Amino acid sequence: MIERAIVEDNVKEFQIQEYVANQLRNVGHSHIKLQKTPLGEKIIIYASRPGLIVGRKGQNIKKLTEELKNNFKLENPQIEINEVENINLDSQIVAERIASSLEKFGIQRFKGVGHRVLTDVMNAGALGVEILMSGKIPSSRAKRWRFYLGYLKKCGDIALTGVNTSYSVAGIKTGVIGIQVRIMPPQTKLPDDITILDEPIEVVEEVDEKKEKEEKKVKEKKSKPTKKTVSKTEKSKKTTKKDEQPTEKPVEVVEEKPTEKPVEVVEEKPAETVEENTEEKPVEEVKEAAE
Structure with missing residues (x-):
């Protein structure tokens, strides 16, 4: 029966543990684990002072393996020693x-x-x-x-x-x-200890999103006024050019027309009348006298 085989294995394991504990007294022995492997049975001994278990040139381990073979009919027992991390x-x-x-x-x-x-x-x-x-x-x-x-x-x-x-x-x-x-031990979890799980990651993400949105808005606001100022400056330049053109035209008209016409009239007419009267008349009188 399967149940009987399981019970026999457990009894055998308990007897091995008791035997090893009695053999390793005052050496800092903690507990033992048995593992079945294809090569044989593996015995893991946990102790605070593994050097005392090994002995000089491994004499204690050799003696223990032979006793386990003979007393418990183990085929190929392999003993492994591990040190306990915290003795207390x-x-x-x-x-x-x-x-x-x-x-x-x-x-x-x-x-x-x-x-x-x-x-x-x-x-x-x-x-x-x-x-x-x-x-x-x-x-x-x-x-x-x-x-x-x-x-x-x-x-x-x-x-x-x-x-x-x-x-x-x-x-x-x-x-x-x-x-x-x-x-x-400190790693035991008690049912009285209740921990409320917070969600700081989501809160941080939301805050980051809000900050990003605010930054985007600020950037948009900063970029928009610059465009408007450029357009205003261009418009102001255009308006100044338009304002300059009508101011130039009336100035030209006012300067050219009134100055040119009176100068021509005043210079030509008196000069012609004076020259004709002075030059022609005496010439005619001289010719008549010569004849």
Whole structure:
């Protein structure tokens, strides 16, 4: 059946994840992904310190691949290691860090460890953090201590898909302490966050169109008066020429006619009369005397 094959694959993947997590403790292991390829099965390990997983000359990886072949009957497992970008936003790495610090420094400093981790996670950009420590701390009686900061969803689909939850265990002389870390990363989209989409692009385009129209109108207005002024100047030139022509004609008439006629009359008539009387009469008298 197809359903049984799917269930078997999921169980196998879960067992591989648990086995790798137990083998890679205190190394900054985050999570694992399994991919099936034509060459075999590919195992991608995400960790904060990949150098410790590889080991000297790749001894740790070789050992891990052989164990996976024998225990889970994998044909050709290929292990790939990727580094986690932000350590403080990974809940599994944070839980392991708290467990290792409790094992090193003891129970007396558990409050300082919790508050320091809270500040580191919130400074990394998380929306909310919650840390739960349960066990015999600090006394012989079991208690549960809660460290909380920011905004964190507790119910609904976002509490399952948008919140990263991880568990870790710290072994101390008095007993075992369970650690639970829940982190809401900054990229989670909450249904309460409503963003009203504005349309600044259309408004800018409308403003641009209005400006263009106004500029065109201004240009047209500037171009029209120039044409009118040219026409007026031409008309004024024409009118001045027309005005000059009638003024010249009467001046010529007035100057020529009255000046020429009286001069001719005055000069010719008296000259003829005087010359005839003076010259002819004495000549006739002289001729008569000679005869």
